[in-house]
Amino acid sequence: MIQVLxxxxxxxxxxxxxxxxxPFTDDMSVLQGLQYIKDHLxxxxxxxxxxxxxxxxxxxxxxGGAPKLACMTTLREFYPGPLIVEPLAHxxxxxxxxxxxxxxxxxxxxxxxxxxxxxxxxxDEGEYLQTPLQLARYETFSDCINCMLCYAACPQFGExxxxxGPGAMALLQRYNGDSRxxxxxxxxxxxxxxxxxxxxxxxxxxxxxxxxxxxxxxAVNQNKTRSALxxxxxxxxxxxxxxxxxxxxxx
Amino acid sequence: xxxxxxxxxxVEPLWWAHPPYLAYTLRExxxxxxxxxxxxxLAGLISLARGGAAYEAWLNFLKSPWSLALHLLFLxxxxxxxxxxxxxxxxxxxxxxxxxxxxxQRWITIAGLAVAAASFIIILLVAVWMQP
Numbered sequence: 001m002i003q004v005l006x007x008x009x010x011x012x013x014x015x016x017x018x019x020x021x022x023p024f025t026d027d028m029s030v031l032q033g034l035q036y037i038k039d040h041l042x043x044x045x046x047x048x049x050x051x052x053x054x055x056x057x058x059x060x061x062x063x064g065g066a067p068k069l070a071c072m073t074t075l076r077e078f079y080p081g082p083l084i085v086e087p088l089a090h091x092x093x094x095x096x097x098x099x100x101x102x103x104x105x106x107x108x109x110x111x112x113x114x115x116x117x118x119x120x121x122x123x124d125e126g127e128y129l130q131t132p133l134q135l136a137r138y139e140t141f142s143d144c145i146n147c148m149l150c151y152a153a154c155p156q157f158g159e160x161x162x163x164x165g166p167g168a169m170a171l172l173q174r175y176n177g178d179s180r181x182x183x184x185x186x187x188x189x190x191x192x193x194x195x196x197x198x199x200x201x202x203x204x205x206x207x208x209x210x211x212x213x214x215x216x217x218x219a220v221n222q223n224k225t226r227s228a229l230x231x232x233x234x235x236x237x238x239x240x241x242x243x244x245x246x247x248x249x250x251x
Numbered sequence: 252x253x254x255x256x257x258x259x260x261x262v263e264p265l266w267w268a269h270p271p272y273l274a275y276t277l278r279e280x281x282x283x284x285x286x287x288x289x290x291x292x293l294a295g296l297i298s299l300a301r302g303g304a305a306y307e308a309w310l311n312f313l314k315s316p317w318s319l320a321l322h323l324l325f326l327x328x329x330x331x332x333x334x335x336x337x338x339x340x341x342x343x344x345x346x347x348x349x350x351x352x353x354x355x356q357r358w359i360t361i362a363g364l365a366v367a368a369a370s371f372i373i374i375l376l377v378a379v380w381m382q383p
Contacts, residue, residue, distance in 0.1 A: 202339055
């Protein structure tokens with residue numbers, strides 16, 4: 001038995017639960033359960049999915065009250081049910097299990113999500129080199145699949161939708177922590193604001209729900225330290241945003 | 252014509268009172284026990300500066316059953332705070348490297364708890380040893 005929170009903007013004033021009986025095998029994912037509903041019981045049910053293997057980040061939803069990827073969660077964990085499936089918390093619902101992602105995309109765009117090296121190397125000068133340690137400093141932050149589970153886990157994002165949030169901050173740190181990058185000052189301007197790192201109260205649940213062990217809580221809180229450091233360094237006349245990741249020896 | 256009419260669910264006002272946020276709520280709330288204990292010590296310091304009589308009065312307050320109950324409460328709060336704080340500590344700091352490897356977060360938590368436990372025991376031993 002799967003109970004799905006449904007919302008059809010043409011007819012529903014607010015979301016309502018609808019129950020479906022789904023034949024169940026041991027190896028079925030929640031996504032397969034939803035697909036069974038769509039294929040055999042009710043073709044009007046809407047949900048996002050694509051890869052079925054925890055790479056695309058499309059099928060994030062609240063499963064049994066916790067943010068999870070539907071493809072990565074088995075039905076047997078909840079047998080005999082009822083399993084309650086709802087759209088990702090804290091996001092506006094477009095339809096059924098589909099939420100509005102526009103705000104998140106804007107945040108991702110705002111953090112300069114690409115390498116900005118100090119000096120561009122010509123092709124014949126070769127690659128930008130990096131030691132294994134320099135890679136390890138930011139590597140997990142580059143594993144984000146934009147599934148937004150961390151946003152559904154974050155009560156501060158629930159209270160303030162303008163908070164840049166764990167996912168975008170992890171991506172920000174992926175570039176700010178990269179020894180080849182030189183645009184920290186630009187990105188730190190975002191970190192310093194009320195909607196930047198300081199909206200976080202270190203709940204830590206974002207890192208727990210992350211299906212890729214990105215550890216966004218660490219990214220946000222590293223930036224709190226950096227932001228505080230920048231604040232005090234201003235009194236010593238150092239420019240904002242200059243600092244640690246750059247000071248490591250270049251290979 | 253688009254029928255888009257996004258529905259924003261209201262935030263549950265008591266989100267902090269339910270799992271999985273209970274550990275966080277406990278950590279933040281027991282911070283008050285830490286502050287309370289600091290205030291008691293501060294009161295002692297101020298009494299000391301005010302002279303012998305005031306200091307005696309503070310010592311007598313410490314011996315009262317109210318104070319003992321309060322300190323038991325502070326101790327429980329402190330232990331809960333230490334436990335929950337060192338769970339989150341590795342998230343709040345830059346990644347530490349040993350050689351060319353990043354230190355696993357679990358070790359930072361264990362190290363923090365070990366230092367806290369060691370300090371507790373050492374201070375307890377010193378207090379017992381200094382007893383007249």
